Every structure is written in C-alpha cells, then in structure tokens.
Amino acid sequence: MGSKTVGIIGGTGWLGRATAQAALDTGFIEPARLIISNRSGGVAFAPNVTLLSDNQQLVGLSDVVVLSVRPEQFRVLEIDARGKTVVSLMAGVSAAAIRATTGAEVVIRAMPNAAVEIRQSFTPWYSAASLPEHDRQWVQQLFECVGAAGEVPDEHCIDYLSALSGTGPAFPALLYTALANQAAAAGIPQDIAWRAAQAVIVGGGQMLASRDPTQMLDSLMAYRGVTAAALQSLTEQNFEAMVGKAVQEGAEVARRGM
Ligand SMILES: NC(=O)c1ccc[n+]([C@@H]2O[C@H](COP(=O)([O-])OP(=O)(O)OC[C@H]3O[C@@H](n4cnc5c(N)ncnc54)[C@H](OP(=O)(O)O)[C@@H]3O)[C@@H](O)[C@H]2O)c1
Known part of the structure; x- marks a missing residue:
C-alpha cells in the first residue's frame, strides 16, 4: 500500500487523532495523503x-x-467502501458486520489503546482477508507509529485482546487507586498514600520495561519477607484466576458485539 491515501473516519477523536498525528510525525503518511472526517x-x-x-x-x-x-x-454510519481496504479500530464490531455494512472485502481489525497518546500502545491486528506481504507490512508499520504491533491469527484473539490490550491504563489505574485508598484507610496520610501508590505503579512499571516480570517476582519472593507475604496473600485469594475471569467477561462483551 506504499503511498496510499488514508482516510480516518473519526480522525479527530482520541484514537483517530493520536494515530493520525503519529503517522504524520514519523513521516509514515504525508499530510496531503491524509483525510479525516467528523460530524462537528x-x-x-x-x-x-x-x-x-x-x-x-x-x-x-x-x-x-x-x-x-x-x-x-x-x-448509523452509511458508507459504501467496496474496493477499499477498511481498518477498524472499533471494539465489539466483527469483521463480518463491517463487511456487510460497508461492502469492503478487505477488512482489518486492530485494537490500539489510550497509550497511543504517548506512542506506547501494543496494537494487535487481524486481517479477515488474505493480504499480500507488502500490505501486511504496511498495516504493521502504521500501528508501529503509535508503539508496537503484532498480527494475530484469528478474530477470537482480537475480541479477547479488546479486554486486555484495549483497556490500556485501566488495570494499572485500578491497582493504583486500590493501593492508595487502602493505604489511606490504614491511616497513611492521603497525599503520602497517593504518592506511594504512584511510585509503585508508575516507577515499578518503568522498571518492568526492561526486566522479566517472572524473574522479578522470583527475586522478590526469595527474600521471604514483607513483599513475599503480600504476594502470597494475593496468590491464595486466586488473584490470577480473578484477573482471568475479569478479562473473559470483557472479552465476552466484545464477542457479543456492542
Ligand atoms: N479510547 C480507547 O482507549 C480505545 C481502546 C480500544 C478501542 N477503542 C475503539 O476506538 C474507537 C474510537 O474510540 P475513541 O476513544 O477514539 O472515541 P472518540 O474520542 O469518541 O472519537 C470518536 C470520533 O468519531 C467522530 N464521529 C462520530 N460519528 C461520526 C460520523 N458519523 N462521521 C464522522 N466522524 C464521526 C467523533 O467526532 P464528532 O463528534 O465531531 O463527529 C470523534 O472524533 C471506538 O470504536 C472504540 O471501541 C478505543
């Protein structure tokens, strides 16, 4: 798709705008080859x-x-996109529904997240039609403008990952607020509670950018001290299974359609 013209319907929204801006800034798309639309x-x-x-x-x-x-x-969008390649960023709308509504034969679903804003999204994508190699590379490079990207083998992966990748900062934000609120409830001054939780989530997250999380857990557990006791408590409460169930419930919404 080398120097193709790209039109982004909803190109002034959160994801559309960040993706467009990144594609321009990296030189992946020339301004004259970018068209955006909105209603307002x-x-x-x-x-x-x-x-x-x-x-x-x-x-x-x-x-x-x-x-x-x-x-x-x-x-309520009425477009006839026969002969065009359609790339959908929407969660919970199947490739079949997009094909039926737009008439496009080549439909690609991708699942970026709010971290496109800082170009740190991991964007899984799936093509419902077989793509020539240079088109596959083009899609991969488009999403690399906003972070990292990877092709997945089937649409089930996109629905599941809508509740994982698509949630972006949601899970860290939940843990962040839980840690801060619980610290405050345990008598830690509010501002200290929030600063402490921020350092754990944001600072800890930055460390994990270059460390293996399993090895990190093993090393911290090896002290058999405070950290190990807290992690052991979560493990005994089936933390991993709870996370799995939560993601499955989100994925089910994506699969059922919205
Ligand atoms: N945000 C996320 O973290 C995230 C993560 C994963 C997936 N997604 C998916 O990404 C999609 C976009 O999400 P978003 O957060 O970027 O939404 P958003 O910020 O609300 O953006 C939607 C954009 O669509 C435009 N729009 C609405 N109806 C239109 C129409 N008929 N014609 C042209 N433009 C129209 C809106 O502008 P006007 O109001 O001016 O028309 C707005 O610019 C969603 O389907 C969502 O499922 C989002």
Missing part, C-alpha cells in the same frame, strides 16, 4: 490534512479507510 467540523490539526464532514467523499478519495468511531456511531 472545525479545522484539521495539521496543515495540508483534509478535514471533511462527508464520509462517502472521504471513502471515494481514500485507498485505506480507518474506522475510528464508537460502535454505536458505526451503526
């Missing part, structure tokens, strides 16, 4: 990028159409 109008966020309100006009001008609207907004 305004000005495009970069010079020479075209902003349209007519989605069918965007489709007509694009080789690749990226769907970055919410699932409920997709239900």
